[in-house]
Amino acid sequence: MNHSPLIDIQHITYTYPTHNMRTGEVQSAPALKDVSLQVQQGEYLVLLGHNGSGKSTLARHCNTLLTPDNGRVLVAGLDTAEKTHQRAIRDMVGMIFQNPDNQIIATVVEDDVAWALTVRGLPIPLINERVASVMQSVGISHLRGLPPHRLSGGQRQRLAIAGVLALRPRCIIADEATAQLDPLSRNEIVTLLHQLNRQHGLTIIQVTHLLEEAALAQRIIAMERGRIVMEGSPASIFAHLEPLRQLKLAIPEPVELAVRLRNVGRSISPEALTVEAIARELVP
Amino acid sequence: MKDPIIITKNLTHIYQANQSSSLRKAALVDINLEIARGSCIAIIGVTGSGKSTLVQHFNGLLRPTSGTVIVNGAEVNAKGADLLKLRQRVGMLFQFPESQLFERTVYADVAFGPRRMKLGRREIRTRVLNALDMAGLPHREFAQRTPFELSGGQMRRVALAGVLAMSPTILVLDEPTAGLDADGRAEFYSYLQRIKQEQGVTIVLVSHDMAEVATLADWLFVLHNGHLVMQGAPRSVYAQGDALQQWGLAAPPLSELLTLLRKQGLPIPSEIFTLEEAFSLLSKPLQLYQEK
Numbered sequence: 020m021n022h023s024p025l026i027d028i029q030h031i032t033y034t035y036p037t038h039n040m041r042t043g044e045v046q047s048a049p050a051l052k053d054v055s056l057q058v059q060q061g062e063y064l065v066l067l068g069h070n071g072s073g074k075s076t077l078a079r080h081c082n083t084l085l086t087p088d089n090g091r092v093l094v095a096g097l098d099t100a101e102k103t104h105q106r107a108i109r110d111m112v113g114m115i116f117q118n119p120d121n122q123i124i125a126t127v128v129e130d131d132v133a134w135a136l137t138v139r140g141l142p143i144p145l146i147n148e149r150v151a152s153v154m155q156s157v158g159i160s161h162l163r164g165l166p167p168h169r170l171s172g173g174q175r176q177r178l179a180i181a182g183v184l185a186l187r188p189r190c191i192i193a194d195e196a197t198a199q200l201d202p203l204s205r206n207e208i209v210t211l212l213h214q215l216n217r218q219h220g221l222t223i224i225q226v227t228h229l230l231e232e233a234a235l236a237q238r239i240i241a242m243e244r245g246r247i248v249m250e251g252s253p254a255s256i257f258a259h260l261e262p263l264r265q266l267k268l269a270i271p272e273p274v275e276l277a278v279r280l281r282n283v284g285r286s287i288s289p290e291a292l293t294v295e296a297i298a299r300e301l302v303p
Numbered sequence: 304m305k306d307p308i309i310i311t312k313n314l315t316h317i318y319q320a321n322q323s324s325s326l327r328k329a330a331l332v333d334i335n336l337e338i339a340r341g342s343c344i345a346i347i348g349v350t351g352s353g354k355s356t357l358v359q360h361f362n363g364l365l366r367p368t369s370g371t372v373i374v375n376g377a378e379v380n381a382k383g384a385d386l387l388k389l390r391q392r393v394g395m396l397f398q399f400p401e402s403q404l405f406e407r408t409v410y411a412d413v414a415f416g417p418r419r420m421k422l423g424r425r426e427i428r429t430r431v432l433n434a435l436d437m438a439g440l441p442h443r444e445f446a447q448r449t450p451f452e453l454s455g456g457q458m459r460r461v462a463l464a465g466v467l468a469m470s471p472t473i474l475v476l477d478e479p480t481a482g483l484d485a486d487g488r489a490e491f492y493s494y495l496q497r498i499k500q501e502q503g504v505t506i507v508l509v510s511h512d513m514a515e516v517a518t519l520a521d522w523l524f525v526l527h528n529g530h531l532v533m534q535g536a537p538r539s540v541y542a543q544g545d546a547l548q549q550w551g552l553a554a555p556p557l558s559e560l561l562t563l564l565r566k567q568g569l570p571i572p573s574e575i576f577t578l579e580e581a582f583s584l585l586s587k588p589l590q591l592y593q594e595k
Contacts, residue, residue, distance in 0.1 A: 069486050070455065117482070171350060198482055201349060201511040202553035231556065267486040272557035272578050276585070283586050294556055298563040301585065 023096065024057035025190060025222055026081050026112070031055075031090035033076060050076040052245040053090070058224065060189065063216045065233040066226045068242035069267040077242065078192050078226045082112035095189070113183030114192045117199055119175040120167075122182065128170070129154065129163040132181045153184040156219075157211060173204030177211065184215070190222035191215070197232065205232070230263065231271045234292035241266055254289045273297050307337035308473060308505050309361055313370035316356055320368045330356040332529045333370070338522075343499055343506040345516040348526035349551040354509045355398075357526065358475050361507065362386075362393035375472065391420060394471030398478045400462035401455065409435070409453075409461050410446040416469045434468035437502075439494045456487030460494065467498065474498070477509045492519055513541065514555035525550065538576045557581065 033051040050073050058064055058081075068074040079085040080092050083099045094112055097104040116122065125131035129150055136146045154160045157177040159170075167175060176196055183191055193212060197205040209232055215221045225232065233239050239256045241249035243266050249256060256263070260270050260278055277297045281287045287300040316331040330353045338344050346354045359365040360372045363379045363386045372379040375392060397403070406412035413434055417427040435442040438460040445453075450461050459479070466474065476495075480488040496519060499506055510516050516523070516537075523540045525533040527550040533540060540547075544554045544562035554562065557578060565571050575581055 070483075201551070202514070203548075203551055206553075269489070272555070273560045276557065276560070276578060276581055279582050280585055285586065294560045294563060298560055298567065301564060302567040302569060 022059065025060040025062075025095060026056075026058040027093040028054060028056040028077070028080065029090050029092070031080060031087035031092060033080070033085060033087050035076075050245050051080075051087070054245070054247055055090075056240065056247065058190070058222060060222055061216070061220045063213065063223045063235075063237045064225070065236040065239045066224060066242065067228070067230070067233055067239055067266075067268065069228050072242040072266075073245040074226050074242045075194050076245075078114070078194050078224060081190070081192060081224065082114055083108050084114070110186050111188055112190045112192060113186060113188040114194060115176065115179045115183060115196045117195045119172075119179040119196075122179050123167045123175060126166055127163075128159065128165050128167060128178060131167060131178060132185050135182060135186050149185050149187075153181045156184060156215065157181045171204070172200050173207055176200065176204075176208055180208075180211065180215075188221070190224065192224045192226065194226045195228070196225075197227070197229075209235075228268065230257070230268050230274070231293075234271075234274075241268075253292055257292055258289050306340045308340040308375055309336075309338040309507075310373040311336050311357075311360070311370065312373075314357075314360065314367050314372060315369045316353075316360070316365060317368045330529050331360075334531050336524060336531060336534070338505065338507065341503050341505055342522060343508070343520050344522045344524065345508040345510055345520035346524045346526060347510055347513055347516070347552060349511055351528075352526040352550075353529040354511075354526055355477055356529075358395070358477060358507060358509055361473065361475055362390050362395055364395075391469050392471055393473045393475060394466035394469055395475045396463055396466050396477065396479060398481060401450075401458035404450045404458060404461060407449060408447050409440065409450050409464075410442075412450055412461060413464045413468050416465055420469065430468045430470065431464075434464040437467055437494070437498055438464040439490065440464060454487075456483050456490060459483065459487075459491065463491075463494075467502075471504065473505045473507065475507045475509070478511070479508065480515060488515065495519060511552070513537075513547070513552060517541075517555055525552070527551075538574065541576065542573050 031051055031054050032049055034049045054077060066074040066078060076085065080087060080099065081094065083105050086100045092099040094108045097108055099108055123131055124134055132150045132154060133146050136149060154163060157180050159174060159177050159181060162170060162174060167178060170178060197208050200208065212223050212225060213235060216223045227233065234253050236253055239251060239253055240247055249262065257274055260275060263270060273294050274292055277287050277291060291297045291300045311334050314331055314334040318328045318330055320327060334357065346357060348354045356365065360367060361374060366380050374389060377384060379389060404412050406415065410431055413431045414427055417430050432442045435445060440457065440460055450458055480491050483491060495506065498504055508516050508520060520537060523535060523537055524531060525540065532550060541554045541558035544559060547554050561571055561575060561581060571584065575584055
């Protein structure tokens with residue numbers, strides 16, 4: 020590829036500092052071991068892995084929440100280890116987490132969306148315009164006057180996304196952002212992320228342990244014990260179920276059904292990974 | 304039903320019942336249900352449907368605004384009902400129970416309940432060690448560790464052990480696997496399965512995720528806006544995809560696929576439910592329904 024990548028992770032290693040309360044000894048287990056990864060502008064990437072595989076640690080290196088012990092991370096050419104780049108990088112790469120309440124500050128929805136812009140001292144007409152437009156993009160315009168605690172879990176996660184979008188980032192990292200939601204709201208958030216990716220060319224890095232959320236990504240990176248162990252399109256990753264099981268990932272039953280039917284000779288495209296797509300393949 | 308352990312009759316609960324009408328909120332409306340002794344049932348519904356309100360009546364944390372709740376033959380809201388005894392009988396694991404761990408060691412945390420029950424030292428010890436083993440935390444390995452350095456799934460099982468150590472006859476679990484990954488969930492449910500088989504405990508699961516309770520529950524109650532709108536075996540409930548969606552619930556993905564295939568004309572009998580059943584049916588050539 021000719022373009023330089025938006026995020027360029029070069030051979031990074033990272034160990035969390037931990038120590039045992041009773042013995043006082045310092046233990047060290049590296050959370051990332053010599054990981055390299057390039058993310059292009061406009062890409063929809065899924066970081067897949069079970070708890071403790073290192074996927075969140077890797078994601079946190081992309082917006083300077085963590086900086087590597089060895090190796091380096093460049094975001095749009097800026098080195099994350101450089102303190103002076105921190106603000107610029109965080110404006111470019113926004114992050115949302117499992118629990119939206121941790122990043123909701125204000126007592127009214129539209130004030131919360133405006134928060135980061137106000138802190139940066141932008142002119143009020145610009146703030147108003149941006150707030151209105153991002154609330155529209157995530158579909159919470161009708162909730163603008165409500166206190167955040169009156170919102171459902173899915174709506175609060177949309178609010179968190181709006182707060183990040185208001186800064187006009189180039190990339191959003193969603194770190195298990197659907198883990199606390201019910202299945203329907205989960206689908207809605209994933210659909211919203213895809214929509215932002217398509218309509219605004221926003222780069223999305225979605226961190227998840229759910230294979231069904233990875234089905235529509237452009238590229239999947241699977242992690243295990245601090246290393247990247249698989250990389251490819253959803254069709255190529257889902258083609259072999261056994262390695263996924265070894266990564267302790269739950270195979271969605273419709274996908275397992277499709278793979279087993281393909282193995283006994285029914286023609287089902289390996290691209291068919293969602294319930295709707297598999298149904299289309301099964302009904303001639 | 305032969306021997307229901309929990310019965311509710313016309314159970315209605317209104318929050319702020321004695322306040323002005325604008326603050327009153329009916330959380331449960333005229334709920335009639337029976338839960339069989341030794342069974343595992345799941346109460347399903349979206350946030351705000353009344354699931355947590357319902358189960359909090361089972362151990363007397365909430366009192367009905369009207370109607371009755373009978374647990375193990377005794378009326379919970381009767382005058383002079385022994386709530387202390389009731390709460391030892393009905394063990395309740397709340398959402399994110401790991402946030403309630405507080406002792407320095409796993410042993411001390413699990414022993415907290417039995418100590419409050421004023422049991423003898425030896426009895427406490429036996430109960431704690433058994434509860435830890437039962438929850439998949441071998442006591443030799445875990446008893447003396449600090450609970451705060453365990454994984455999320457392990458911490459949650461410490462909380463489960465804490466409830467088990469009280470030897471409840473009914474175990475109520477409110478969203479027990481929220482926030483755990485697939486592995487943690489599967490592990491949690493495998494221990495729950497064992498507890499169900501070996502201890503003969505009646506298990507009440509509260510969940511918004513149907514797929515999750517599919518393997519364990521033998522009966523489902525669906526709540527919507529405080530009303531009991533459906534009940535039945537998982538098989539028959541999951542086949543009602545459209546109705547579930549209307550209540551904001553999603554049938555498990557496989558049931559959804561089968562519903563979609565039926566709609567498009569494939570003759571898939573309604574009793575097809577598991578992956579194996581679907582596979583053995585679909586691997587044979589199928590004829591589309593002919594319009595008569």
